Amino acid sequence: MKLDLKSLVFGFFILSISLQAQENDKLIIITLDGLRWQELFGGADSLLLNKDRFVENRSGLKDDFWAETKAERREKLFPFVWNFIAENGVILGDRWEGNKVNLTNRMVFSYPGYNEILTGKADDDHINSNDKIYNPNKTILEIANFSNKYRRKVLAFGSWDVFPFILNEKRSEIPVNAGYRSSLSKNPSEKALFLDKIQQETPKRWGGVRFDVFTHNYAMEALKHEKPDVLYIAYGETDDFAHDGRYDEYLRSAHRTDKMIQDIWEFVNSDSYYKGKTSILITTDHGRGAGTGENDTWRGHGTSIKDADQVWIMALGNHIKSIGASRKNKQYFTSQFAPTLNEILKLDIEFEEKALPVLD
Template identity: 55%
Template sequence: MKLKWLILFLFFSLQGFSQENGKLIWITIDGLRWQELFGGADSLLIGNKEFVSNPGGLAAEFWKDTKKERRETLFPFFWDVAVKEGIMLGNRWNKSKVDLTNTVVMSYAGYSEILTGYADDERIIDNSKIYNPNQTLPEVLNRDPEFKDKIGLFGSWDIFPYIFSEQRSALFINAGYRNSLRTEPSSAEILLGKIQQETPRRWETVRFDTFTHNFALEYLKTEKPRLLYIGYGETDDFAHEGRYDHYLKSARKNDDMIRELWEYVQRDPFYKDQTTFIITTDHGRGESATEKSTWKHHGPSIENSGQTWIVAFGKGISKEGEQSKERQYYTNQIAATVARILGFEYTGNGKAGKPLDVLSE
């Protein structure tokens, strides 16, 4: 019996396993509105032939009589598992509010705010490919021996290497149309890279989320990072194109992908019961109720497109479910929350928002 426990101890030590060391999966879904997350398919858009090629088919797939049924149809994992394992913030119909603090209301500014904990409206004014002058939380963590080379960053958008300032930060970043960057990629990564390069590109700067997701999942399995970031992107690009049908289908696919990640970490001894998920979006969109075309866009001129949401579940998160009380939160609070879950205090040189009050005691 003593020999058995000694073997187990040595095994987990070699794997870098520690019951005290938390792990976190940080996810963003680009431009996903809180209206769909908390209300499902929009009644003013799902039957509009300007935005939907087959209204009848889309309605058969996503339409239900109530918001509750519609959201459960669109996001079955969120509303079956995540809501029971943590907390969901941002349902403004319930007076739970989450907002950006940056006034640019574009993707680069939103991601920088999420990842650094503060807005920089003076230097980040659009989506230009400039290296972020601000240090993201992953960059800060990567200087700590406990996290050095234990961080993996994946994104569908090819500007993520600039947001994470890869030249300065030396972080592992697989984004855009990059194949595996590992020295010895697995057979799955090699095949995935081959398929990615052979697949016609709908957008030159954003790859399909299936490549981002599967590269990230394979990295999770092989490298066992303590912090994994995934930036899904299809929802925003389909919305800009005015394809509400594809926007909904991509959102549902992202829900499936997050389920796959959750089910994997629940099976893996390195991650099981030691992993937290934090999910959000870089910005909102216009409201269909005001003008049908504004749902496609975001920015300082698009009213209410700075409205966002946050979902957190897993280790260390209070199991409050969908928040139904009046509260105001901000996107700039996420970085400090991630740091605290991982055992660090992070202030972003005094500029970052304070951690969210979503942690269990």
């Protein structure tokens, strides 16, 4: 039997790349658009929950989300966060405990927020609208996608159709399944093809934002079949239900997202490619107004809405400390999020800000 030396060398090369990919640290970034810190740390707000103008469907709402104390309410709304992440990870931003996280961009809406999260720096001169313009700044996802370690191992999924521009898919070469796009996989699974079908057949509530169930399940199929080393999932419903003034659906969506995060965590800890190698970092692009009762500033954000720059950050998994919800009087900023990702991925990017104190 004649050995083909070139084929043998190529085979060893492919095997070495595969083994390196298995050993790489894995990172999942999750964002929940416009989720307030008030609900994360205090659960359902009684002054909003009891206002008919903000609640159309009361069926089971109080049974599902109301309790006498903040601790009980937040656990009902976010059971995975408060029964697992609070025990095994880090949660920053409980302002009732003097622990603060703020944006540094002055726009206080989505595109500038996502740019800050993923680049580590506000850019109010260039990113000052939600228009579909390609981001002039390189995100950490783009830098990872062109690194030797993570080349073509980066994927992104989002509910909002602006993410291909935020991540500058043309320059970054990152596949971005966002808005109402179908599966981008070269070999889509049977479930991904079914998602394509039912997404087309499902009525659209918002023109540029699909329901998170599609974003989540496309991302889960990618985890199972394409094995990205760096995955970004951007859920969007909470922001749009809040803009609609639907506090009932805002709460239900937040609760569903908690379960989606649990699904991701349980999968990566059952899969040999990810188990023991995966960190998950979670945040939001902006806060919302603190208005209650007849004051509806909770629906909005931006420079005119007081306190809408108040946000939060969570982390769990490999390399993450198990300190729960921080009760230290500390000030952190969203611009520290990307430097923290950099520490995990070891990309040697220079940032002006230091990483968050969440890593072992």
